[in-house]
Amino acid sequence: MAFRWLGKSEDGATVTLHRLEGCPVQTPFYATPSWLELNADIVRTGVVLDTETTGLNHVEDAIIEIGLRQFLFNRQTGEILALSKAYSSFQDPGRPIPAEITELTGITDDMVAGKNIEWPVVDALLEEASIIIAHNARFDRPFIDKKSAVSREKIWGCSIKQIDWRAQGFTSSKLELLNVYHGFFTDSHRAINDVDALLYLLSLPQADDDKSYLHELLNNAKKSQTHVIATSAPFETKDQLKGRGYSWDNTNKFWNKVINKETLQDEIKWLEETVYFGAFRGLTREIALSDNFKS
Known part of the structure; x- marks a missing residue:
């Protein structure tokens, strides 16, 4: 498939980007409260999660920010039906944040001083989920598994590994670039912003049909x-x-x-x-x- 850039003008001369405000996921017209209640057998809860950390080593480094948001989805079609509960928090790592991490995320020692993630709250949100999704789950999961016994028993999905972005016409699977290629931007490398950006992205239709990106991810997450x-x-x-x-x-x-x-x-x-x-x-x-x- 040829390279795609959804924000590009018809003549290819300009690109228009819109700041993502909140999480305006695309939901189907039928997903009314009454429909959700009547069709509870095919409605499932998912969680999109992101962490910011002091480094890349899950043994030596620590979480400094977490963001997660629940959503409801149709297990048959992969459509996102509604947003649900969310949680975000800073975490004091007990040592100075490396300068390169502050430069990347904007998170400073003063911002995290004395702050703590409420892990019982995180566990309660994860417990209700049939799948936890991260954009690079191989990075985020080990950090979460260290703190959450609930996470260790859950199925995780990865929006890098379980969506073929190249086949969809995109040359990179980095979240920042995928956002730009889909015509929007946000303040990246902050946990809840990246969560909302990813959840919105997953709700969008693929190039060759009206199925969402989430649909492809869910199908691949089921494969052994x-x-x-x-x-x-x-x-x-x-x-x-x-x-x-x-x-x-x-x-x-x-x-x-x-x-x-x-x-x-x-x-x-x-x-x-x-x-x-x-x-x-x-x-x-x-x-x-x-x-x-x-x-």
Whole structure:
């Protein structure tokens, strides 16, 4: 699909961007309070969540801000039906915020001083959700799992990994750029702003039909995943593995990636032909849906 930029003028000479105010999700006309009550069997609750942290290491770094918002969705169509409860809070990490984090987020030591996230409130919102969504769940989930026993048992979805943005005509999956390509902007790298931007984005229709982006994410979140570990891969095949999407585990010294279980046989065939030049010598491990994106 050709590159898309929804805010571009017809002649391609200008781009118009609108500031996102609140979270104006696109909801279907039928989603009235009475319909929601009568069709409770197909209505589910989701949560979109975002964190700002002191760094990238979930073991050593700490959350300094959290934002999350519940929403109702139609489990059959993937349509967002209504917004629900929200929560946001700063968290004092107990040490100075690195200068580069303050520069990125605008969050200062004074803003977080003495502030604490109410984790029972977070847990109550997560408990009601059938799925928790983050834009890069592999980053956010380990930070949340450290603090929330509820999170550890939930299914998480990732709007980077479980939506094929390139197939939709976008060259980047960064939230800031996706926002701009869809004709709006917000104050990025603040938790609740990014939550509302992502939730609005997920409510928008895809290019080739009227299904929402959330519909694609939900379908992929239901698919079983398999962890493929290319043990004993010859050093000279590292470029092929990297190009295929494998990442190097420096602790265990192997190349690995997570794929949909339905594509496992094709993946093994590729490894046999491109990496092992013979029988597959690696390992595979099925991942429970509730374990997706865990550390």
